Structures are given as structure tokens and as C-alpha cells.
Amino acid sequence: MNTNRRHALKTGGALSLLSLVAAAGWLKPGDAAAADAWNKSAFETHSLDETMKALGGTSPVPSNDIVFFSTPDIAENGAVVPVGITSKVPQTESIAILIEKNPNMLAAVFDIPPGTDPSLTTRIKMAQTSNVYALVKANGKYYATSKEIKVTLGGCGG
């Protein structure tokens, strides 16, 4: 394990790292373009139909070309559940993560610029056992696959 790398990040702190990034001009405070791109209504939806409507799409087609990887069947910690999604759907433009039982269903949308490998990992927060949808927009159409991730009370093992 690389303790130096961990040490640097811990002592450096996330805040100063962020300010470095900002100072380099990669991230401007109150970036107007970022605010424009934020689909506020989509992130406040409570059902798959509602989310699809807010994203401007129709009901997605189930697809085996979207695969979850490095994603647990039972979450070790509902507050940080690792999720990996890869899309083999041609011309994938964006990948969204929807959590059926979360108060707000849409957790994240990733835009996939042309020429980018449509594969991502992130962490999501889940209050309870739920189906998690990977929603792919490709060539203007929507495709989806889902996986159940359990958030258990724990205890009582072995």
C-alpha cells in the first residue's frame, strides 16, 4: 500500500487540493456554464417515469450491453456504495444512475464526449435496499439495466 500517497492527501486536505485546481483555472467559482448544464428538475424526481420525463426521454429499452462492475450485492456502508458501470451501446452519449428507493431518484448523470470510453466508477448513497438503474442515452435513445443492492441491518453472521 502506498502510504506516502495517502499521507499526502490526508495532510494536504481536500480543500487545498480543490483550491489548487481552481487556481489553475480548471474550476471557476460559480461557473456559469456548469450552472446552465445542471438539470435541477431531473435531480428532484421520485419515479423512473418522472425522471425520464425530466431528462426529456421515453421509457428505456432493457439492454444487456450495459454492465455493472465492482458493484456490491450487499453494501458494506450505505453512505458510500461503490458502483461501476460500463456501456457497450454504440454512440453512448451519457450514463445516469437512478436509485429507485432514494428520496430523489436520480443520483448522477455523466456526459460521455465522443471518443471517450463509456465506463465509470463512482460512489452513491443509499438509505435502504433498492434497485439501482444504469440508464444510457445513445444516439438519442434510452437503454437501461438494473441491479439490486441490499443495505442490511447487519449482524448475525457466522
Place this chain on the structure above:
Amino acid sequence: MKRREFLQALAAAAAAGLPLDSPRAANADRFYDALTPFGNVALLHITDCHAQLRPTHFREPSVNLGVGGARGKPPHLVGKALLDYFAIAPGTREAHALTYLDFTQAARTFGAMGGFPQLATLIAQLRAARPGALLCDGGDTWQGSGTALWTKGQDMVDAAKLLGVDVMTGHWEFTYGAARVRQIVDKDFAGRIDFVAQNVRTADFGDAVFAPYVIRTINGARVAIVGQAFPYTPIANPRYFVSEWTFGIQEETLQKAVDDARAKGAQVVVLLSHNGMDVDLKLATRVSGIDAILGGHTHDAVPRPVRVANRGGSTLVTNAGSDGKFVGLLEFDVRAGKVDGVRYRLIPVFANLLAPDREMDALVSKVRAPYESKLSEKLAITEDLLYRRGNFNGTFDQLLLDALMAEKNAAIAFSPGFRFGPTLLPGDPIRLEDLLDQTAITYPYVTLTKMSGETIKAILEDVADNLFNPDPYYQQGGDMVRVGGLRYAIDPNETMGRRISKMEIDGKAIEPSRSYNVAGWAPVSEEARAAGGEPVWEVVARYLRAQKTIAPRKLNLPEIRGMAGDPGLGA
């Protein structure tokens, strides 16, 4: 000829290549005679001994239900159904080792099982006839007794080293905390025991914490042992013990470890697993290139392995019971760099057929000495057989529940569905040691909580889904939470939220919104640790001292629906 001399002669004969069924051996007890070696690569497997250094009794379950595709198949067979399936004659030593049938009588006839001094003798005998054999320990070795708890696993670490363990993986080991595990693996085990676990990574960067596998050369054959620690350690046990590590079933990582080992010239690849047998049976269909899985966790004593087909060919899946009762013997015949044949046997360890190894006996006496007087305190006498194992309840758990309800003045008690803990025979004293064998964990706090009927239902449903989800990857490998005071019905074949019904207390239905006093122990949350609480063995010891004699008591079992006639349900 005395037994020890006989065993030495046996080892010498085997080492000299003499057939063990020669007339010279005929007069002695024949039980361990038939273990003639096979092939040129031998792996010995122990698992889930739960720190039982001395011989004990351990009653196998009378209820071990399988759902979905697992229904009625190994390991979900009990009693007569198990004997019929494996063609084992009732009333024999093997039948006693593998089943609960006529347990008290058979235990008195065949004697106690396991014990490290006896295990040491058997392992030395097996090794003498199999040069280069490796001893693999599947974990749950450092936890399960008072001395293990008080020495933070050191007694078991020293015993494992003396036993000659070569490779190990873990589960309850992690409940001593990451720092203690690191200390043992880096210092005590250095140059002696390889701790392997490809599925343990740092939570931040995903770096490997332990070696994923080890390759050893046995009689010219390159053999890889890949480690799979218990995938649900941070869920089934408190996460705070290993907060910087992540576990899980990681098929891609495992496949990569297997492929790496093969690329490095491994001719035999074996997974040393603490998944539990149902998880291993599924895993074996999805990961290829593994010749065999030496499995543990679910404490299933499975006399014949299950061959599972996958895209690379097939994998043999085994499970070697618990509490030191068995040694798994896996032998390969490797010819021209390829596995040409394989044989597996699950060898029961009958203490009265094995002379204790003197060195191991001395070590066990030494580690126990400072605690002996404390451990031997007689708290009460039991008139009943006290056992734990079974899907829904055991008489020892019932005793814990009754003690919790009485001492905490609670209408309802919960006790975790742990599978470790030996069995006491009618008339046996219940010593503090026996109580600790059921309860010695690093988070033993007793809790008293006000719970709504709705919450109680949610807990029962949650645990039932850990046990009866038809997809083994969602199973955590323990048994159903034991319940005192509360009656309920369960349909294992239903889906989550619909399995539990008819919850009642004193003949009255549990009301969803009403609040009930619930006593429990072994809470996994960090808040519970901060809140503290009396260790469960102190609460139960107080109760036992006052009772003096423990009469047979009513076992609170749920009404089981939809499983009539199931081979996992004892008559």
C-alpha cells in the same frame, strides 16, 4: 502396542511405503488405517475451529434448509436424508460425526471430537505419508473461547504455528481490529504462515491489503492457494474493526488472481475460501480455472465434494465443518504439468482414537494455565442437551434468551444466529468456559432497546433474507436470529418482506406501532459500542448461578411454512 506407539509405527510404515492395511496393523483400531495416499500433491484443510483447543462435542443441525436451486442438495441435508444421500450406515462413527441423530447416546459411545493435541497427531500421521503436504486454515481460528478473547488470539496463533499451518485466510480474525491482524500477519506469521485474501482492499485507493495467493512447489508440481476472506465481514460484524478495508465477492479480482497464478506456472489452483458453501457453489459456476475450493464459514460437514461445471471445465467444492471435528484431505495426481486425478476425503477427528501430541498438549496447558481457575467455575448443571446449531434456534441459545429476558426484564430477546459453540451433554456442568465458548466476542455488549412492532418485523425480515435469499450472493452465512418471548411463522420460500407472519406475544398479535422492550447482544453499530453495556457472559453467568440446575426448557421455534418433507428438516 500402546496407541501412541501404534501411531508412530503407522507413520513410520507409511513413510517407508508399507501398505497400511498390512497384517501388522490389523489388531489395532482400524479407523484411520484406510487413509492410503493418492497422487503426489496433498492439501490438508482445517476451518472454523473457533479456538477449540480441547476436544468437544458438536451437534450438527437438525434444520438446515436450502431454498431455490439449493433445496434438498448438499449442504442442505440433515440426519437420515444426509446419511442416505452419502450412503453412510446409521449408528456408525461417521454417522455420529455428520448428524444430530441419537446425539447424546452416540456422543457417549464415540467420545469427544477435535482438540489441537489430537489434531496434531492426525496431521503428523497424514503428513508422514504425504511428503510436501500443505496445511491450509480457512479461518475463524482466533475467536471462540475465553482464552482466545483474553489473549487477542495469541493462543491460537501459537497453536496454529505449532500445528504447522502453511496458508490461512480469515473472518472472525478481523474482529480483533485491523492493527492486531496486521501485527500477527507481519510479525508472528512472518516466514511461517502466508495469510492470503485477494478480496480485501483499502477502501480509499483499492490497494491490496494481503497477498492474493501463494505458489508452493509440492513434489515438483506448482500449486497456487488463492485466498478469499469472508466477503461480508464489515456487514455481519462491526465495520469499525476494519473501517479502512473493503471486502466483498469480487469475481473480476478473483479471476485475475487465478489467471495470474496460472500465468506464473501454477499447475493446480485451489481457492481457500471463507465464503460459505452456497456462495462457493455459485462462485464456482462464474469463475474458471480453479481446481477445487476448500470452503468454510457455513460449518457444513460435507463428506463428498460437489463438482460444479464452468466455462473452464469444472471445480470441486468442499466444506469441512467446524470446531476441530474434521480434517479435509484433498489429493491431486499431477502428471506432465496437469491434474490427472483428484480425491477428497473429510476425516472426522475422534479424540479417543488419537493419542494427544505431547508438545501441543503442553502448549495448550500452558496457554490455559493463567485462566484455568476462572474458566473452570461451575455456574450450573444442565439436565438437557445444550447445542446451538440449526437454522432457527438451539437449546443453548434458548438458555441465553431466557437469561436475557429474566435479567433485563424484557418481554422479547434477540440472540444472533452464530454457528460456533460446542455442545454440552445432559448432566454436564456449565462452566464459565462453556458459556464463553458460545459468547466470547469483541463486541459482547448487552442492549435493552424499545422497538416498535414494525421494527421487530423489519429485523426478522432482514435476517431471514440473509439466510433464505434464493441468490447465494445475498446470503451472509449465519442462521436466523434467535427470538425469545415472541412467536412467529416463517415461509423461507417467500420474498423479503413477506416471509414473516403471525408475530405474537402471550397469544396477542404484535402491534406495528406499539413499543416493546427487547434485550439483545452483539450490536454491530458504532453507537452501540459507545453506549457500552455489560458483556453477555456476565449477565448469563449471573442467571445460571442463581438457577443452579438447568432443566430442559421449551425451544421457541417458529412455525415453518412451505418446507414439509424437506431433506433439510429433521424429523
